[in-house]
Amino acid sequence: MRGPLGAVIGRYPSSDGTTEIGGIIRHNRKCRDVVFLVIFIAFWVAMIVNSSFGFNQGNPLRLTYGLDYKGNLCGDKHAHPGLRKLELKYWLNPNQVYQSGVKDSQFKLSNARSICLWDCPIPSEDSLNWVCDYPEGDIRLSMRDWINRNYDYYEFLTPEMRNTSLQLQGPCYPVIFPSVNVYWSCQFIARASNISLRHWQQMxxxxxxxxxxxxxSIHRSINSRSSVLKRYMADIGKSWPVLIVCGGMLPLFLSVIWLLMIRHFVSAMPWITVALFNILIITVTMFYYLKAGWIGNDAISPIIGEHDPYINVFGRELHHLRAVAILMTFIMVVSILTSIAIVRRILMATSVLKASSNLL
Known part of the structure; x- marks a missing residue:
């Protein structure tokens, strides 16, 4: 049903009383939503300012790596001190980590003392290992020497510093618990080394x-919804070349191939299209089954790098993969059943394509 178009074509008077029969109103036209125009302009100005600030001050690596107690981004070569290749966040004081996980505690894990390391420390089998804070002040060591010494300069401490270290007040802290790299943070394993603990108590x-x-406590922080969302966003940022190739170039190339096949393999194309579609759906579903751990031993793991096979850390991403695997199973079943149900229509499509090709 056609509505009144008087204000546009001139059959009815405009708001100022003028009319123009048989044509578009060309006189006395003006913006009447000045307030909203100002709001819209302010919105765009704010977007430009916000985007400029993000490009100048933002760092996408913050989606992946953690911050040390100084606010430095792990792996940042421009930090003070320089943290180039020191990408793993490690919490120095185990009692602070424990306190952050106690129910009703006001202490947060983000306030626990943490530094950036090359790898996650593990307890010694016959002595007590130490992880010391960045070498500063009275400690005359370079960052390179500190790394080469496995972050340990306890022997250089004064008696007063050793006493504060035994009180878990730094600058050195004992390595009592083994830890593994879980999404670039050293996840403590609550399995204290008896030998290291005995040395600690004797001291x-x-x-x-x-x-x-x-x-x-650490696992809850790493596995929080906000942390998972950050990792997903970081993955998207890292995978943009794949998105460009698989989402743009490859489909364009395959579409040309598909058109050529329609031209030269008319009779078989409906069946080839349906078969390839179902094979693709089945392949993607099986891929999700593999990564979800339901087939084989190739399930995704939040642990990065080599680790003790008896250490198992569960990540929220695995839940998401299993949910997608279930969804893909449903889509696969519907796809196969639909393909079976439209066999007669496929035969009709084949006849139509044959007739069309004969006309070309």
């Missing part, structure tokens, strides 16, 4: 809590 160190809370 007069304060009591260290060995409860499972120390494991769960």
């Amino acid at each position: 007069g160190g304060v009591n260290i809590n060995e409860d499972m809370v120390i494991d769960k």
